[in-house]
Amino acid sequence: MPPGSEPASATGSVGIVVPQQHTFTEPLELACGRTLRDYTLVYETYGELNAERSNAVLICHALSGHHHAAGRHSPDDKRPGWWDNYIGPGKPIDTDRFFVVSLNNLGGCHGSTGPADTNPGTGKPWGPDFPMLRVRDWVHSQARLADALGIEQWAAVIGGSLGGMQAMRWALEYPQRLRHCVVIASAMKLSAQNIAFNETARQAITSDPDFCEGRYLEHGSLPRRGLAVARMIGHITYLSDDGLGRKFGRELRSGTFERGVEEQVEFQVQSYLRYQGDTFSGSFDPNTYILMTRALDYFDLAREYGDDPVAAFRNARCRFLLLSFTSDWRFAPERSREIADALMHANIPVSYAEIESAMGHDAFLLPNDRYRRVFGTYMDGVAAECMGEAGH
Amino acid sequence: MRIDLDVIQDWIAPGTRVLDLGCGDGALLEQLARNKQVSGYGLEIDHGQIERCLARGVSVVEQNLDQGLGNFADGSFDTVVMTQALQTLRQPHLVVREMLRVGRECIITFPNFGQWKARWHLAFSGRMPVSDLLPFEWYDTPNIHFCTFRDFDLLCRENDWTILQRQVVSETLPGRAFKDFLPNLFGETAIYHLTR
Numbered sequence: 205m206p207p208g209s210e211p212a213s214a215t216g217s218v219g220i221v222v223p224q225q226h227t228f229t230e231p232l233e234l235a236c237g238r239t240l241r242d243y244t245l246v247y248e249t250y251g252e253l254n255a256e257r258s259n260a261v262l263i264c265h266a267l268s269g270h271h272h273a274a275g276r277h278s279p280d281d282k283r284p285g286w287w288d289n290y291i292g293p294g295k296p297i298d299t300d301r302f303f304v305v306s307l308n309n310l311g312g313c314h315g316s317t318g319p320a321d322t323n324p325g326t327g328k329p330w331g332p333d334f335p336m337l338r339v340r341d342w343v344h345s346q347a348r349l350a351d352a353l354g355i356e357q358w359a360a361v362i363g364g365s366l367g368g369m370q371a372m373r374w375a376l377e378y379p380q381r382l383r384h385c386v387v388i389a390s391a392m393k394l395s396a397q398n399i400a401f402n403e404t405a406r407q408a409i410t411s412d413p414d415f416c417e418g419r420y421l422e423h424g425s426l427p428r429r430g431l432a433v434a435r436m437i438g439h440i441t442y443l444s445d446d447g448l449g450r451k452f453g454r455e456l457r458s459g460t461f462e463r464g465v466e467e468q469v470e471f472q473v474q475s476y477l478r479y480q481g482d483t484f485s486g487s488f489d490p491n492t493y494i495l496m497t498r499a500l501d502y503f504d505l506a507r508e509y510g511d512d513p514v515a516a517f518r519n520a521r522c523r524f525l526l527l528s529f530t531s532d533w534r535f536a537p538e539r540s541r542e543i544a545d546a547l548m549h550a551n552i553p554v555s556y557a558e559i560e561s562a563m564g565h566d567a568f569l570l571p572n573d574r575y576r577r578v579f580g581t582y583m584d585g586v587a588a589e590c591m592g593e594a595g596h
Numbered sequence: 597m598r599i600d601l602d603v604i605q606d607w608i609a610p611g612t613r614v615l616d617l618g619c620g621d622g623a624l625l626e627q628l629a630r631n632k633q634v635s636g637y638g639l640e641i642d643h644g645q646i647e648r649c650l651a652r653g654v655s656v657v658e659q660n661l662d663q664g665l666g667n668f669a670d671g672s673f674d675t676v677v678m679t680q681a682l683q684t685l686r687q688p689h690l691v692v693r694e695m696l697r698v699g700r701e702c703i704i705t706f707p708n709f710g711q712w713k714a715r716w717h718l719a720f721s722g723r724m725p726v727s728d729l730l731p732f733e734w735y736d737t738p739n740i741h742f743c744t745f746r747d748f749d750l751l752c753r754e755n756d757w758t759i760l761q762r763q764v765v766s767e768t769l770p771g772r773a774f775k776d777f778l779p780n781l782f783g784e785t786a787i788y789h790l791t792r
């Protein structure tokens with residue numbers, strides 16, 4: 205059992221987990237041309253690595269994600285990790301069979317080196333001077349984490365949304381180091397509309413007077429209002445019209461439309477969004493939000509392969525599972541079908557399912573019977589391969 | 597293994613690329629991969645069948661055949677196969693045309709509605725045939741475009757499709773005995789091997 209894990213409860217939870225960290229002292233060359241001299245990655249592990257080291261699974265997180273994907277840090281935690289619906293004993297990413305590694309990406313704000321940390325060159329917080337990161341930089345840093353954990357080859361690299369982009373990049377950058385690539389609600393590149401939403405979110409942050417050109421920590425301030433608006437914009441786009449309608453409709457939280465009463469009316473959806481924005485802006489670093497949305501915008505799987513996704517995927521050696529959700533309009537099913545088509549043209553094994561859901565992009569985090577069955581059936585096969593190897 | 601699938605296996609060369617339209621539980625692709633090192637994909641829309649494919653380790657892509665094969669390039673597969681799905685399509689002839697565009701060759705199997713049992717059933721009970729192989733009532737059947745062995749022959753001629761091989765198979769005794777003499781009357785399942 206890895207340090208920090210406790211026996212899983214019968215309820216399908218990995219139980220209490222303790223984050224670990226690893227500091228890397230070998231400089232990391234970044235796509236932007238700069239170099240990080242040293243850096244720390246914080247991560248969690250669930251399940252046990254088998255003797256052959258063949259059952260390791262890497263979880264790549266999305267825009268606002270982090271290392272805490274499953275279980276709880278303390279029994280009093282109100283909510284478990286962000287992907288607890290799908291990671292745990294008996295769940296699709298079955299911790300009775302897999303050794304799961306989930307990290308906070310470089311540039312993050314949950315313990316891995318990021319803009320809120322001290323720049324060793326100046327002794328002040330990095331802030332806007334933190335190097336611009338691309339998806340491939342994350343993948344390279346994740347490969348070093350794999351080295352540190354003694355994992356030569358992942359049974360699977362799995363990610364949703366921005367995490368799916370990392371999983372695909374893994375398949376191209378380190379084709380020999382993964383057997384399966386699971387890409388959920390993702391895309392080979394963002395559309396103009398997607399970039400537009402991200403830019404609006406960034407503008408909300410940078411136009412907050414408390415942003416101070418990104419040096420808010422040095423000034424003892426925090427652009428909370430801007431970050432909250434950024435999160436609200438994002439949140440609307442991660443849900444569907446139908447999903448929001450079902451959840452809130454036009455229900456009022458306060459006030460009345462009664463004739464003769466002049467009273468401000470507040471819809472439930474207003475208060476919900478504000479709550480989401482406020483909670484988020486109290487726990488996330490604005491510079492990290494800017495950095496991660498930029499990495500999303502810049503990602504283009506096939507850019508260096510002559511803009512030909514088929515040529516790009518010809519480098520892959522793993523099998524793929526792709527999933528999308530019908531009401532997801534930020535990472536629409538069409539984007540996943542494009543990936544499937546490119547993989548088929550490249551003669552790479554791929555399976556694809558389009559899951560019915562009214563929950564928009566967020567569906568990839570939420571319980572859904574068919575999603576669980578399809579994902580689980582595929583992962584059963586991945587687990588069986590690991591067992592097969594163990595028998596040799 | 598269904599009898600038409602056995603025949604198909606003999607018609608597919610080892611090491612080739614196959615696309616299986618309406619691949620069902622993936623049994624054919626699994627057999628082809630194991631026995632003939634054939635690589636390929638199945639297209640399917642039935643949720644249960646997609647999971648059965650995944651359980652077998654068969655590559656399956658959720659795609660509705662009625663929306664065409666526009667996402668596949670000309671000649672991108674050696675063989676495009678479609679077993680027992682022709683009669684469920686909205687425009688079967690257009691799908692066959694697409695199959696011949698995407699594959700160098702194609703293999704199609706379908707229930708022969710000219711078989712004596714179907715004729716007997718309609719002639720003497722005056723009702724639409726319901727059998728073990730086609731167990732649906734007329735109003736809830738997914739099979740909306742039935743044809744006979746002879747009908748399909750005509751379609752091939754009208755479209756100038758080249759028939760490389762064709763045969764009928766039957767699971768039952770009278771069919772097995774007489775199918776070669778009177779295929780349209782005794783064949784239960786028709787199997788066509790076509791090229792452009």
